Amino acid sequence: MAEVTLLETRGLARHFDGLKAVDGVDFTLNVGEIRAIIGPNGAGKSTFVSLLSGRIPPSAGQVFFDGKDVTNLPAFKRVRLGIAYTFQITNIYPSLTVLENIEIAVQNRLKPSLFGGASEAQIQSEAALAAQAVGLGDRIGDTAGNLAYGHQRLLEVAMGLGLEPKLLILDEPTQGLSDAEIKNFIEVVKRVNETATVLIIEHNMDVVLALADRITVLERGRLLAEGTPDEIVENVAVQAAYLGEPA
Numbered sequence: 001m002a003e004v005t006l007l008e009t010r011g012l013a014r015h016f017d018g019l020k021a022v023d024g025v026d027f028t029l030n031v032g033e034i035r036a037i038i039g040p041n042g043a044g045k046s047t048f049v050s051l052l053s054g055r056i057p058p059s060a061g062q063v064f065f066d067g068k069d070v071t072n073l074p075a076f077k078r079v080r081l082g083i084a085y086t087f088q089i090t091n092i093y094p095s096l097t098v099l100e101n102i103e104i105a106v107q108n109r110l111k112p113s114l115f116g117g118a119s120e121a122q123i124q125s126e127a128a129l130a131a132q133a134v135g136l137g138d139r140i141g142d143t144a145g146n147l148a149y150g151h152q153r154l155l156e157v158a159m160g161l162g163l164e165p166k167l168l169i170l171d172e173p174t175q176g177l178s179d180a181e182i183k184n185f186i187e188v189v190k191r192v193n194e195t196a197t198v199l200i201i202e203h204n205m206d207v208v209l210a211l212a213d214r215i216t217v218l219e220r221g222r223l224l225a226e227g228t229p230d231e232i233v234e235n236v237a238v239q240a241a242y243l244g245e246p247a
């Protein structure tokens with residue numbers, strides 16, 4: 001099947017004073033893939049995806065999504081176009097239930113109005129489906145703040161799914177999860193990928209190798225290498241970039 005571009009960056013850059021956190025990145029992501037972004041600490045991964053989601057503006061360059069130049073669009077408008085981004089830090093409403101948290105995301109997409117928006121029942125059933133997709137189907141009535149950390153991370157993904165994104169960006173989603181939770185998370189991401197393209201920043205190479213169709217390696221704000229997991233594992237420049245990195 002021919003590959004269709006979902007997201008593209010051209011010369012994308014973000015400088016913080018003198019520091020080139022992202023330094024002229026040309027990047028292409030295809031519809032349907034799971035792409036991992038890896039790189040040593042401080043390589044610019046989080047800054048790069050913040051530029052994609054619109055959380056921060058670029059110093060130079062452009063971002064195209066679904067054929068449109070979205071470089072100057074604020075984050076909430078990119079969400080409406082289909083870019084969902086879960087943060088490194090869990091970003092839930094702790095006093096609300098699991099279902100209510102997801103409903104907020106669904107509502108955001110369906111934009112209910114006094115004049116014939118989505119019904120409460122429709123919002124609720126879509127939220128329940130998203131909860132099921134991440135394995136929280138039997139916890140929809142639980143108060144989010146009382147969930148175990150791993151379940152809160154899953155809730156975040158469910159909130160992302162509630163937006164029905166074309167692209168789901170996950171920034172270090174397995175950080176702080178147990179081995180069993182990580183195993184489950186891998187299955188959740190595969191399920192998510194049945195309907196969405198996935199871009200994942202991940203330090204855990206077992207997760208990267210289990211999920212990624214292709215891997216992009218950043219180093220000092222630049223694109224160091226890109227390829228299949230096999231190609232990246234064998235890439236000498238990538239190995240060198242990781243030398244001296246704590247495991």
Ligand SMILES: Nc1ncnc2c1ncn2[C@@H]1O[C@H](COP(=O)(O)OP(=O)(O)OP(=O)(O)O)[C@@H](O)[C@H]1O
Nearest residue numbers: 016019020021039040041042043044045046047048
């Ligand atoms: N708001 C900011 N102000 C100043 N410097 C920043 C800011 N955000 C990021 N940086 C710097 O930009 C560089 C890239 O940071 P970034 O967080 O994007 O890297 P990363 O690859 O995600 O790192 P890690 O793997 O440790 O999360 C780092 O040197 C960081 O200190």
